[in-house]
Amino acid sequence: MLSERDQIFCEKCASGLMAYEAYLEAGFKCTSNESAQAAASRKMKEPGIKEEIRKIRERLCDENCLTLQEKRLRLAEIARGKALFSGEGFLFEVPPSHSERMKAIDLDNKMTGDYAPEKRDVSVQGIFFEDLFEDGQGGHTISEGSELLEGKTERPALEAGASILD
Known part of the structure; x- marks a missing residue:
């Protein structure tokens, strides 16, 4: 089980902060940036810390990233000429241009490997x-x-x- 400081350190690192900055923001005391860098480096090598950072990053990706199916559905909407774009607090429908529709089809083909290798x-x-x-x-x-x-x-x-x- 990680301490409260270790948990904060892991969350800060997983969110993209430099390890020594995360170390200081988690409440660990150091006399200089150099000592914070050394201590953070040692902390990053601990198995429990590595695993927790991996779990947090995985969770963040699951919450914020599109799945392959979501990407393909969005591309299908664009290819069919149905796309909703948001504007200041409301949604309005703007049909994609012909080139945007063709690009969506091209990207979907690449994602599914539909293109045969060129000879x-x-x-x-x-x-x-x-x-x-x-x-x-x-x-x-x-x-x-x-x-x-x-x-x-x-x-x-x-x-x-x-x-x-x-």
Whole structure:
């Protein structure tokens, strides 16, 4: 069971306050910010403190975050042209624009993985990048390599049985 100060410390940390600030606000006494930082660091390593901060953050997320279903329902409302937006103390209906509706459909597709992976042609023409930096022993200089890349000259044919990596 955590003390009252420890509980306050955990709540302050979970809400986003720096650990040393949470330590001081929880009522722990320190002579300097440096000693508060050291003490807060030690406090953060305690298993009970870690677990309590995790629980508080989880609870805050559960209370304040949208679930996947809530997000998808909201996107469906926008995609169908039904969206309520709040204004000063009242609600009024503003239909989303065509681009907003399309964006909602796009986001929903991404969330559900409806897009198939794209296939791309990655064939290479010309010379290999490594050929640009050969040591000069029958290799190309950088300027010759650039001419090959631009298609101004042809690549020498490989001898029978030789590989590209030779």
